[in-house]
Structure formats: C-alpha cells, structure tokens
Amino acid sequence: MKDNGRGGYIHLRHVRAKCARLPYMMHQTLRSLRPLGQASSIWLRASTKLVVRAAPRRSYAFQAGGSPTFQVFNRHTKWLQKERAAADAEASRESDYLKDEVARRLCERLLDINRSFPKVLDLGANSCNIARALTAENPDPDPALPISPPLATRIEELVAAESSSTLLHRDADLPFNKDITITRDVLDNEEFLPYAPGTFDLVLSSMSLHWINDLPGVLTQINNVLKPDAPFMCAMLGGDSLYELRTSLQLADQDRRGGISPHVSPLADVKDMGGLLQRTGFKLLTVDVEDIIVDYPDTFALMQDLQAMGESNAVLGREMGPIGRDVLLANEAIYRELHGNEDGSIPATFRIIFMIGWHEGDNQSKPLPRGSGEINLKDILSTE
Numbered sequence: 001m002k003d004n005g006r007g008g009y010i011h012l013r014h015v016r017a018k019c020a021r022l023p024y025m026m027h028q029t030l031r032s033l034r035p036l037g038q039a040s041s042i043w044l045r046a047s048t049k050l051v052v053r054a055a056p057r058r059s060y061a062f063q064a065g066g067s068p069t070f071q072v073f074n075r076h077t078k079w080l081q082k083e084r085a086a087a088d089a090e091a092s093r094e095s096d097y098l099k100d101e102v103a104r105r106l107c108e109r110l111l112d113i114n115r116s117f118p119k120v121l122d123l124g125a126n127s128c129n130i131a132r133a134l135t136a137e138n139p140d141p142d143p144a145l146p147i148s149p150p151l152a153t154r155i156e157e158l159v160a161a162e163s164s165s166t167l168l169h170r171d172a173d174l175p176f177n178k179d180i181t182i183t184r185d186v187l188d189n190e191e192f193l194p195y196a197p198g199t200f201d202l203v204l205s206s207m208s209l210h211w212i213n214d215l216p217g218v219l220t221q222i223n224n225v226l227k228p229d230a231p232f233m234c235a236m237l238g239g240d241s242l243y244e245l246r247t248s249l250q251l252a253d254q255d256r257r258g259g260i261s262p263h264v265s266p267l268a269d270v271k272d273m274g275g276l277l278q279r280t281g282f283k284l285l286t287v288d289v290e291d292i293i294v295d296y297p298d299t300f301a302l303m304q305d306l307q308a309m310g311e312s313n314a315v316l317g318r319e320m321g322p323i324g325r326d327v328l329l330a331n332e333a334i335y336r337e338l339h340g341n342e343d344g345s346i347p348a349t350f351r352i353i354f355m356i357g358w359h360e361g362d363n364q365s366k367p368l369p370r371g372s373g374e375i376n377l378k379d380i381l382s383t384e
Contacts, residue, residue, distance in 0.1 A: 071213050073211055073212075073213055075163075075189070075191075075213070078211050078310075079163055079164055081307075081310045081311075081312050082126075082163070082164035082166070082167045082310040083164050083165075083166050083167070084310075085167070085307065085308055085309065085310040086127070086164060086166040086167035086170050086310070087166060088308070089170055091308045092127070092167070092170060092308055092309075092310075093127075093170075093171075094308070095305050095308035095309045096127060096129065096309075097294075098207070098292065098294065098309065098350060099126055099127075099129045099206065099207045099309065100129050100132065100133070101292060102129075102206050102207050102235050102292070102352055103129035103130045103132065103133040103206045103207070103235075104133045104136070104139075105235065105290065105352070105354070106130070106133070106204065106206050106233060106234075106235040106354065107130060107133040107134055107136075107139060107151055107204075108139055108140070109233060109354070109356065110139075110151050110154075110233070111139065111140050111148070111151075113231065115154075116154040116155070116156075116201075117154060117155050117156075117201040117202040118155070118156040118157070118201050119156065119157050119159070119199065119200050119201050119202075120155050120157070120158050120159065120200060120201065120202045120203070120204060121159045121161060121195070121199075121200045121202070121203045121204070121225065122158055122159065122160045122161065122204050122205070122206075123161050123190070123193070123203060123204070123205040123208065123209075123222065124161070124162060124190055124205050124206070124207070124208020124209060124211075125160035125161055125162040125168060125184075125208075126162060126167055126168075126206075126207060126208065126310075127167050127168070127170045127171050128160050128168070128171060128176075128182065128184075129206060129207070130158075130160075130204050130206050131152075131158055131160060131176060131177075131180055131182055132171075132176050133151075134150065134151045134152040134155065134158070134180055135150050135151075135152045135176045135179040135180050136150060136151075137150060139151050150179065152179055152180040155180060155202075156181065157181045157182075157183060158180055158181065158182050158183070159182075159183045159185055159200075160182055160183065160184050160185065161185040161187050161190070161193075162184075162185075162186065162187065162190075163186070163187045163188070163189070163190050164186075164310075165186045167310065168184050168186060169184060172184070190208070190211075190212065190218075191212055191213065191214050191217065191218055192221070193218075193221045193222070193224075193225055195225045196225070197224050197225060198225070198226070198227050198228070199225045199226075199227075200225055200226055200227065200230065201226075201227055201230050202226075202230060202231055202232075202233070203222050203225065203226055203230075203231075203232045203233070204232075204233050204234070205222075205232075205233075205234045205235070205236070206234070206235045206236075207235060207236065207237065208236070209234060209236040210236040210237040210238065210267055210268065215268065215276065216276060216279070216280055219276060219277065219280040219282070220280045220281065223280055223281045223282055223357075223359055226359035227359065228359055228360065228361040228362065229358060229359060229360075229361025229362075229363060229364055230358070230359045230361075231356060231357070231358050231359075232282065232355075232356070232357050232358070232359070233354075233355070233356050234353075234354070234355045234356075235352050235353070235354050235355075236268070236352070236353050236355075237267055237350060237351065237352065237353075238267045238268045238269065238270055238273070238289075238351055238352070238353040239267060239268075239269055239270050239289070239351040239353065240349060240351050241267055241349060241350050241351045242348060242349065242350070243349060244335060244338070244339040244346070244347060244348060244349060245299070245302065245303075245331075245335070245348060247338065248299070248331050248334040248335040248338060248339070249323075249327070249331050251330075251331075251334050252327045252328075252330035252331040252334055253327055256324070256326045256327050256330050267351075268353070270287060270289050270351075270353050273287050273353055273355055274287045277355060277357040281359075281360065282357025282358060282359070283357065283358045283359075283360050283364060284356075284357070284358045284364060284365070285355070285356065285357050286354075286355070286356040286357075287353065287354070287355050287356075288353075288354050289351060289352065289353055289354070290351075290352050290354065291349055291350070291351050291352070292349075292350045292352060293347050293348065293349050293350070294347070294348050294350065295341060295343075295345040295346065295347050295348075296345060296346050296347075296348060297344075297345060297346075298332060298346060299328070299331055299332045299335050299346060300328070300332070302346065302348050
C-alpha cells in the first residue's frame with residue numbers, strides 16, 4: 001500500500017497475463033477507483049474479467065517501397081493535445097496513474113534479462129514515466145525474493161525522446177532525475193528517428209506507439225538503431241481499449257443525431273503485432289496482453305482524465321469542436337446502463353499490448369533446420 005499524494009492509497013497485487021494472440025481469453029486485470037473531487041481515494045484491486053470484442057481495429061499490410069503512408073492520426077493535433085495537457089502540470093501529474101502503472105509493468109520485464117544496458121532509448125517518453133519506473137526501489141514485486149536495487153543501476157544513459165517539449169520537461173526538476181542520467185531529445189517527428197544505426201543497447205516505448213501512423217516504418221527504424229542482440233520492449237494501447245466508451249458514444253450519437261462520428265481512435269489488434277514485429281526484422285518475439293480496468297465516478301470524469309493525459313481523439317476527419325451536451329448526457333445514461341458497476345462507478349478498460357523483440361545477433365538461439373530431428377514424434381505419442 002502506498003500514498004498516492006492526494007490523500008488516498010493504492011493497493012497493488014502483482015499480476016501478469018500471458019495470453020499472446022488470444023483476444024477472447026480471460027485476462028488478469030487491475031481495477032482502480034480513480035479519485036476526483038474532494039473526499040476521494042484510490043483503490044486498485046485485482047480481479048478477473050471477460051473482455052468482449054467490441055472495437056474496430058487497425059490492420060497493417062506492407063506497401064511497396066516509396067508508397068505514401070496511409071494517415072490515420074493528425075500529428076499536429078496530437079502534439080497540441082500533449083502541450084496543452086502538460087501546461088497544467090498539477091492536473092497532468094494527477095492523471096499519470098495509468099502511464100506510471102504501464103511503465104512499471106514494462107520495466108518489470110527487464111528483470112528477466114540478466115545484463116546491463118549502457119545506452120537506452122525511451123521512444124515517446126511522455127513525462128519520463130519510464131525513468132521514474134527505472135529509479136524505483138525494489139522493482140521486483142515478488143515478496144519471496146530478496147530486495148533488488150533499482151533498474152537504473154544497470155543503465156548508464158537514458159535518452160528520452162518525445163515530440164512535446166512541455167511534456168518531456170515537465171518533471172525535469174524532480175528528484176528521480178538525480179538517480180539516472182537522462183538526455184531529453186525533442187523530436188520534430190516521432191516517426192523519423194534521428195539516430196545512427198547500432199546506437200542503443202535497449203529501446204523502450206510505453207504508451208506512445210498507438211499514435212503512430214506508419215507503425216511498420218517506425219518498428220523498422222527501431223530495429224535499425226539497436227545493436228546486435230539488443231532488445232526492444234514496448235507497451236501500447238490496443239484492441240478493445242475503451243470499448244465501453246466507444247460503444248456508448250456510438251449509440252448516443254445514433255440516438256441523438258441519427259448518425260455516428262468517430263470519437264475514439266482506432267487501435268492495433270494484438271493478433272497483428274507478432275507478425276508485424278517479425279516482418280520488420282525482430283527475432284525471439286514475445287507478445288502478451290494485460291487489461292487495466294479503471295473505475296470512474298462518471299463518464300465526464302473519464303473524458304476529463306483522458307484529456308489531461310493527452311489521450312484525446314486525434315483521428316483525421318473527426319468532427320471538430322466539443323461533443324454536444326445532449327450526446328454527452330445520452331452517453332452517460334447508456335454507459336451506466338450497459339457497463340455500470342453496482343457501486344455506482346463506471347469501468348473503463350485499457351488493454352495494454354506488451355511486446356519484446358530482439359535485433360538479430362550471431363549468438364542468438366536459432367531453430368534447427370527442418371528435417372534435422374532424430375526422434376519421430378509419432379513414436380513418442382504412440383500408445384502401442
């Protein structure tokens with residue numbers, strides 16, 4: 001249990017769901033009651049929930065060289081959203097609970113890799129959530145194991161790359177900066193990496209790549225800037241994230257306006273990501289999914305927090321201006337009717353896709369050639 005800094009407490013239980021390419025599987029989840037307003041508190045409790053497929057997907061296919069990239073998101077709009085969100089530093093920090101939790105879970109996976117990483121890239125660093133996770137005491141949550149030092153002790157330099165300067169430098173004066181060497185790089189375009197091939201011993205990315213238009217191109221560049229036998233580890237929103245909000249807004253739009261406008265951005269499907277990593281040159285792939293379910297007082301609090309996170313809709317061709325009051329009120333009623341909790345709160349599901357891929361190296365394990373086996377599987381399985 002730890003103080004959240006706003007008069008409440010967070011109760012955490014270590015959970016991990018290994019479910020690569022199984023979108024209908026029962027996933028271990030984390031439910032939280034998000035504090036908003038006075039006399040509120042945070043509670044995170046472990047639970048299990050069956051998530052039903054409901055959201056549209058982004059599917060990826062490879063184009064011929066030189067073909068224009070299909071644009072889904074407005075990069076300038078997304079940059080403005082991040083800048084405006086970070087301008088209110090206090091509200092932005094209070095809304096970092098999701099990004100901090102995802103960064104912690106991503107960095108926790110580094111415990112499975114027994115090596116040091118002299119130079120690390122944090123691509124799409126946001127407010128340096130990964131740096132905070134790396135400097136945390138005792139990153140291994142298993143109480144049966146001895147206390148471990150912060151993961152930052154295995155890193156000489158962390159290059160934090162982000163397009164929003166205000167967000168990137170928001171916490172530059174906080175104490176965690178003294179525990180790790182951070183170089184902050186402001187990128188003109190996160191889809192073009194200004195780094196030489198073979199620069200980094202590790203590339204991390206948390207809660208950022210779901211806003212990339214040319215994801216295959218960016219993954220290829222990430223593979224290129226890695227040293228041989230160096231890992232890439234990523235966590236991004238995908239699949240059925242915010243399916244409750246998506247479906248209720250669609251029904252509210254249809255009811256009040258007689259049509260549907262895209263209010264929630266499309267996301268990648270976990271089934272695509274393994275093949276995408278493989279086609280962009282990564283080896284020894286791992287893909288798994290975890291759901292983080294956050295309980296909010298109402299839909300207005302949910303959308304307020306999404307805005308403070310810089311996670312508002314940025315789809316090209318979206319309807320400009322705020323959503324109409326009649327649609328918002330209808331959305332609140334529909335959301336509660338379809339998805340509301342018994343305690344009066346409403347759940348919001350954030351599906352996180354975790355991926356690990358390695359740049360090819362001479363010393364990596366490789367599958368044996370086809371036909372080189374000496375034992376017939378039929379003989380082993382035979383009951384005679």
